[in-house]
Amino acid sequence: DAGVTQSPTHLIKTRGQQVTLRCSPKSGHDTVSWYQQALGQGPQFIFQYYEEEERQRGNFPDRFSGHQFPNYSSELNVNALLLGDSALYLCASSSNRLRDAFFGQGTRLTVV
Amino acid sequence: QKEVEQNSGPLSVPEGAIASLNCTYSDRGSQSFFWYRQYSGKSPELIMSIYSNGDKEDGRFTAQLNKASQYVSLLIRDSQPSDSATYLCASAGVGGGFKTIFGAGTRLFVKA
Numbered sequence: 001d002a003g004v005t006q007s008p009t010h011l012i013k014t015r016g017q018q019v020t021l022r023c024s025p026k027s028g029h030d031t032v033s034w035y036q037q038a039l040g041q042g043p044q045f046i047f048q049y050y051e052e053e054e055r056q057r058g059n060f061p062d063r064f065s066g067h068q069f070p071n072y073s074s075e076l077n078v079n080a081l082l083l084g085d086s087a088l089y090l091c092a093s094s095s096n097r098l099r100d101a102f103f104g105q106g107t108r109l110t111v112v
Numbered sequence: 113q114k115e116v117e118q119n120s121g122p123l124s125v126p127e128g129a130i131a132s133l134n135c136t137y138s139d140r141g142s143q144s145f146f147w148y149r150q151y152s153g154k155s156p157e158l159i160m161s162i163y164s165n166g167d168k169e170d171g172r173f174t175a176q177l178n179k180a181s182q183y184v185s186l187l188i189r190d191s192q193p194s195d196s197a198t199y200l201c202a203s204a205g206v207g208g209g210f211k212t213i214f215g216a217g218t219r220l221f222v223k224a
Contacts (some may be wrong), residue, residue: 033212042116042200042214043156056210090155092212099144099163099204101212102156 002027004093006104013081013111021076021107025093031055032074033101034066035090043090050096051067081111118201118215131188135201135215138182142219143205145177147186150198150217159199160186191222 005024013019025032031050035043045058049068065078071096072093088108092101125131134195137145144163148156160175160182162168168175174187184201184203188195191207 033210035214040216042202042216045211045213048210050210058211088155099212100146100158102158102163103148106155 004029004091004104006089006091006107007096008107009105010108011110011111015081015083015111017081017111018077018079019081021078021089021091021109022073023029023091023093023104024073025091026102029095029102030072031093031094031096032068033092034074034076035092036060037088037090037106039087041096042068046076053085078109085109086111116201116203116213116215118199118218120216121219122221123195123206123218124221124223125191127191129191129222130189131195131220131222133188133199133218133220135184136182136185137184137201137203137213138160139203139205139207140179141205141207142172142182142203144212145175145184146202146204146212147165147173147175147184148200148202150194150200150216154195156200172193191220193222193224194205195218196222211220 033048034046039044047057091104094101135148147159152158162175201215204212
């Protein structure tokens, strides 16, 4: 049973560019949440997708957007990258029925 | 602002001892609580979830929840050097809605 998979694992972008990160949820899961984790901090909630809709959003600017596809996979898009966007981006999947969430291996984004 | 607070540590225990990790949360309506383990440079791994007051045991791990005191703890029995990691406490539900709120984590070192 494949767990949560994210791609790419590492990425280097220049300020002002745009980036797309991808996530495939664990088999049987229909809910995908995205988090940003800075060094030494806990993950910060960006948003959650369920039934192809953004169900809830954290305190992140509109530069952060996402999408969920009919197969439950998801994308996170970040526009106009800032140096401060450098972080580990984590995707977690869960079943809408249960709260237990499982993380992918993360994408390490570096903005230079 | 709904928060989860943890002592950042580091907490150092000898091999074979019991490690006790603690967490408090501010949203009295929170319904679900989680402990994740995160090794350096890796993504968080779910150890335990707990939803009702009392203790929940899984192998060497015991999670304890006291909703009246808004307090969650994790006990690790027979600690091993491989348990050395950052432990993240998280809560979800009611005021936080669908999002999971994480603490900043407690670093645990188990000395051989």
